Amino acid sequence: MAQDLSRETPVIAITSGEPAGIGPDIILSALKEQSFDARLVVLADIRLMEERAQTLGVSANIIEVHQTVDVRSHTKGNIYVSPIALAEPSKAGELNVANAPYVLETLTQAGRGCLEKQYDAIVTPPVHKGILCETGVHFSGHTEFFQAQCQSPHVVMMLATEAMKVALVTTHLPLKDISEAITEEAIRLVTKALHLDLQEKFGIEKPRILVCGLNPHAGEDGHLGREEIETITPTLDALRQEGLDLIGPLPADTLFTPKYLNNADCALAMYHDQGLPVLKYSGFGNAVNITLGLPIIRTSVDHGTAIDLAGTGKANNGSLKVAIHHAINMANNTKKFSK
Ligand SMILES: NC(=O)C1=CN([C@@H]2O[C@H](COP(=O)(O)OP(=O)(O)OC[C@H]3O[C@@H](n4cnc5c(N)ncnc54)[C@H](O)[C@@H]3O)[C@@H](O)[C@H]2O)C=CC1
């Protein structure tokens, strides 16, 4: 796509996600139900979007585009699609490994377009990690995919609802590898990236971050694990010397209570299933997943491909709407911050 330099309204790329999953469904319904203050470009197979719209009975105007200058501000039901061809026609609810390269291509083009400033942000509906891995490529998540594409030394996965933000020191790791991954360097890089992005992308001047311990009761003074004493506490102390407002390490089961959460901007968990179940319990369907620490803006939904619901009209599009709103706000904040 040709570059579009003279623009105030942000241009947001939305990938289709797994074509056999609910990605196309929630894009169609969200963009039909509501207008967004942005120029939205869906990176997808045109026939896939047309067929899914027909299956769902969504009367959308699907407009093929080849350059961002041709994309107007979003109005309900007008869906601009930058075409990327599927290898084989996709059936809702039926995974097909032949279409895995298509999914990766949508991500590659979105990331490249953002790095080249055609897009101000990327929003990603869910992909099926298992089917992508079946091609022989190890795909653990969008987070790691965009980290590699952007050559970012460290990224942070953060999920947010109206009520809380939860970020993670490690992302998609088997549980047995986590202790080893909780190093001084990892905590330092993640916490600093989180602090900076809370300022730049969320407009929080002095972010206060609650930090979880790794072990039950944050190690119980070393009786239930020593990572807090040997690694986490000294690293947080050093970061406090640099001016960061950090509380912890706190036992994760007490950190996630109103007394702490109401007086902080974000919680930092040590691993995926320490932090995310709490957030999903409190706001599944209305949360956004954001990758911090990238030179680009990327938001996503809080759920997976829900293959069982594809093409049925039962998929909830709430999280996608939130993800699009966050991408727009972050793009606008970033523009203000860089002026
Ligand atoms: N951002 C992403 O790309 C993500 C991708 N995944 C991938 O999705 C695949 C399936 O993962 P699961 O653990 O089964 O989680 P899932 O979120 O796809 O499904 C869990 C349950 O929630 C329901 N559900 C999910 N989204 C829904 C929605 N929008 N509206 C109504 N109901 C919904 C499903 O029907 C299912 O019963 C895996 O390959 C996983 O890696 C999972 C999370 C995020």
Ligand SMILES: NCC(=O)COP(=O)(O)O
């Ligand atoms: N639980 C969130 C998740 O796994 C999404 O990961 P990613 O694809 O955004 O990296």
